Amino acid sequence: MVRDNMVRDDLRSRVKALLAATDPATTDRLDFLRARFDAGLAWANFPEGLGGLGLPRAFQPYVDQLLEAGGAPDNNPLRNGIGLGMAAPTILAFGTDEQKQRFLKPLWTGEEVWCQLFSEPGAGSDLAAVSTRAVRDGDSWVVNGQKVWTSAAHKARFAILLVRTDPNVSKHAGLSYFVCDMTDPGVDVRPLRQLTGEAEFNEVFLTDVRIPDFYRLGEEGQGWKVATATLMNERVAIGGAAAPREGGMIGVVAKTWRDRPELRTAELHDRLMMLWVEAEVARLTGQRLRQKLALGQPGPEGSTMKLTFARLAQQLSGLEVELLGEDGLRYSDWTMVRPDIVEFTGRDAGYRYLRAKGNSIEGGTSEILRNIVAERVLGLPAEPRTDKDIAWKDLPK
Amino acid sequence: MTSESTNSDLDELNLLYTDVEDSLRESVHDLLTARCTPERVVAAYDGDRDLQLGLWRSLSVDLGLAGLLVPQDRGGAGATAREAAVVLEELGRFVAPVPFITSAVVATTALLQGDDDETLGQLAAGGCTAALVVPFSASATSFRPTVRADDDGKLQGRVTSVVGALDADVLLVPVSTDAGVELHKVAASGAGVGVEPVVSLDMTRQLADIDFTGARSTQVTVAESGDAAVRDALELGAALLASEQLGVAQWCLDHTVSYLLDRKQFGRPVGGFQAIKHRLADLYVMVESAHAAARYAAATAADHDPDRRLAASVAQAYCSEVAVKAAEECVQLHGGIGMTWEHPAHLYLKRAKADQIAFGTAGAHRLRLGELVGLPVVPA
Numbered sequence: 001m002v003r004d005n006m007v008r009d010d011l012r013s014r015v016k017a018l019l020a021a022t023d024p025a026t027t028d029r030l031d032f033l034r035a036r037f038d039a040g041l042a043w044a045n046f047p048e049g050l051g052g053l054g055l056p057r058a059f060q061p062y063v064d065q066l067l068e069a070g071g072a073p074d075n076n077p078l079r080n081g082i083g084l085g086m087a088a089p090t091i092l093a094f095g096t097d098e099q100k101q102r103f104l105k106p107l108w109t110g111e112e113v114w115c116q117l118f119s120e121p122g123a124g125s126d127l128a129a130v131s132t133r134a135v136r137d138g139d140s141w142v143v144n145g146q147k148v149w150t151s152a153a154h155k156a157r158f159a160i161l162l163v164r165t166d167p168n169v170s171k172h173a174g175l176s177y178f179v180c181d182m183t184d185p186g187v188d189v190r191p192l193r194q195l196t197g198e199a200e201f202n203e204v205f206l207t208d209v210r211i212p213d214f215y216r217l218g219e220e221g222q223g224w225k226v227a228t229a230t231l232m233n234e235r236v237a238i239g240g241a242a243a244p245r246e247g248g249m250i251g252v253v254a255k256t257w258r259d260r261p262e263l264r265t266a267e268l269h270d271r272l273m274m275l276w277v278e279a280e281v282a283r284l285t286g287q288r289l290r291q292k293l294a295l296g297q298p299g300p301e302g303s304t305m306k307l308t309f310a311r312l313a314q315q316l317s318g319l320e321v322e323l324l325g326e327d328g329l330r331y332s333d334w335t336m337v338r339p340d341i342v343e344f345t346g347r348d349a350g351y352r353y354l355r356a357k358g359n360s361i362e363g364g365t366s367e368i369l370r371n372i373v374a375e376r377v378l379g380l381p382a383e384p385r386t387d388k389d390i391a392w393k394d395l396p397k
Numbered sequence: 398m399t400s401e402s403t404n405s406d407l408d409e410l411n412l413l414y415t416d417v418e419d420s421l422r423e424s425v426h427d428l429l430t431a432r433c434t435p436e437r438v439v440a441a442y443d444g445d446r447d448l449q450l451g452l453w454r455s456l457s458v459d460l461g462l463a464g465l466l467v468p469q470d471r472g473g474a475g476a477t478a479r480e481a482a483v484v485l486e487e488l489g490r491f492v493a494p495v496p497f498i499t500s501a502v503v504a505t506t507a508l509l510q511g512d513d514d515e516t517l518g519q520l521a522a523g524g525c526t527a528a529l530v531v532p533f534s535a536s537a538t539s540f541r542p543t544v545r546a547d548d549d550g551k552l553q554g555r556v557t558s559v560v561g562a563l564d565a566d567v568l569l570v571p572v573s574t575d576a577g578v579e580l581h582k583v584a585a586s587g588a589g590v591g592v593e594p595v596v597s598l599d600m601t602r603q604l605a606d607i608d609f610t611g612a613r614s615t616q617v618t619v620a621e622s623g624d625a626a627v628r629d630a631l632e633l634g635a636a637l638l639a640s641e642q643l644g645v646a647q648w649c650l651d652h653t654v655s656y657l658l659d660r661k662q663f664g665r666p667v668g669g670f671q672a673i674k675h676r677l678a679d680l681y682v683m684v685e686s687a688h689a690a691a692r693y694a695a696a697t698a699a700d701h702d703p704d705r706r707l708a709a710s711v712a713q714a715y716c717s718e719v720a721v722k723a724a725e726e727c728v729q730l731h732g733g734i735g736m737t738w739e740h741p742a743h744l745y746l747k748r749a750k751a752d753q754i755a756f757g758t759a760g761a762h763r764l765r766l767g768e769l770v771g772l773p774v775v776p777a
Binding site for chain 1 (some may be wrong): 409411412413654657658665666668669671673674675677678679681682685686687688689690692693711714715760763764766767770771772773774775
């Protein structure tokens, strides 16, 4: 506690110094964000020199609050969710010093948006089966294949990319992990319209895309290990953020309940309160999980948060459509748009209901997550793997 | 709202266990492992109450658990609801047939609001055991007294489905008077008190119906504080029962997983079939969540946090259902053996099902929560 207060005092003086040296009212937004990064106030948990101060992650909200109070702009984190939540921690963990210096700063400021080129039409839950090929050609690699479910691909400068560099070994062993420049002429991004009507995702076709070897993250053949680290971050990002009571979908439905007394029935009330209790317990479970992580008791428990999050989002959004009755029959807009920011709690009830269907699919299906919990937490036997010791090229496709 | 709560991340209530709580758990666990075996617990269903008395003496006197919630200057250990909750987790894990929650939590909490420090001291020392005379199903919001003082000041009335009364020397009786609810103390073996054992769904916590036919009593709280004493006691009962339910659920999960790793059919461990793995993964998520709910209820109660009533209702609404689900899954996933008298799964099922009704059902707590958080069932 005493130490926490000392850290907070220190953060206050650093924020003060930044605001004094770089007045946000008279400084260009990007210039201010760059100065903030250089002051170590971008992400507290990153190392010094890379936008952070090597502090526990829990101090960052405090910094954000101080800066917001000082009239400072933020880096619009929702616009670069993949970059901040997945690419950055992966670069930090596996990148060379040169790569960290090149990529992290413009990633954090939002100058360079990132996307993720992992899933393929033939590699969803079985991600290690990716067939996009990278073939070495001197100091670079030539990539051919097709990726799918890529949000922000149309505005991204870079991608994290999982490819097969060796088809002659087993599927997990032949993968490598790269940074892909999305401005390469061989990159073709096409919108993928989903059941909500909009195209939040893309298909990405890669044709003779040249990637310098400097853009490789981790060793050749270590791609699976790097990708696993990225995905763990994704699940923590999706299910593990601190939330206030009635944050997220429950807050939306509770507001409708409060605003529209004429819709209330006893039957809907009991269902609402069941979900209210579950949402509150999920919030406390997240709090407890973060306390465990802070004590260094980590584990695959992030998977459990995502399972709960997906189920509650679906049940709550479904309940709200019913609660709305006649209004639940209407839908705001089926026009194909490419949204800049996706908020699960945004737009109308019908949209939220439909969009929530993706919550139990994206970032690991709930079925795969149950396997992970059963095997890695409970120690139950793994699923039979018929493809484990066979070279990828010999697998039935 | 967002900034407020994220900022409080750094000084939020601890939902894990302190070292003191861990070592308390260990001593309770060791004692129960040695003494509270399923073979001895199940004997309660055939009328054998031998285990009860000796075990409670060891827990209350030797380990000093009876006085946990009593302040040191009133003869107790001066611990908090957090420690009592850890004890209840272990008692749940062993379906221990002891009157800890009835005497050391509920009756003691009611008595703490009065000035009968002699009885309180005896309770804390394990020299006597008490029970609050209300139906086990009563909650802080539903409770209504059914006993009155007659013209001679003697107690008249009947209270059904009381827990802990069969173990109690002292009965604490909420008495309805013109001025409000008074809390009275009577000797369980005194004249005009009839304690009738009831064949109960959960015989490890057997009910009694109690008739008062002119029993002499002593008032331990005045009318102004009697109602609050009873309701606070029931509130804490609900908050901490969640930890017992967590213990029940945890046992069911642990034993089901280990059984299914061992049990083979079709040449494979049954726990390797995905239909089973997914059910166990779901159950694990529920038990972990119950952990958070139960710890939050205990932590807010310990701190007299303004959130404690909400936390108690959240914990009951959630944990009571998880305990039942875990026990039902335990029976089902054990297959035939889970249906036998020999396997202890049924002890947990019966305890979990009875606990679902104790201190208010999940549905009753949800209704109350709706009021507490501004989500009422009917237009305001």
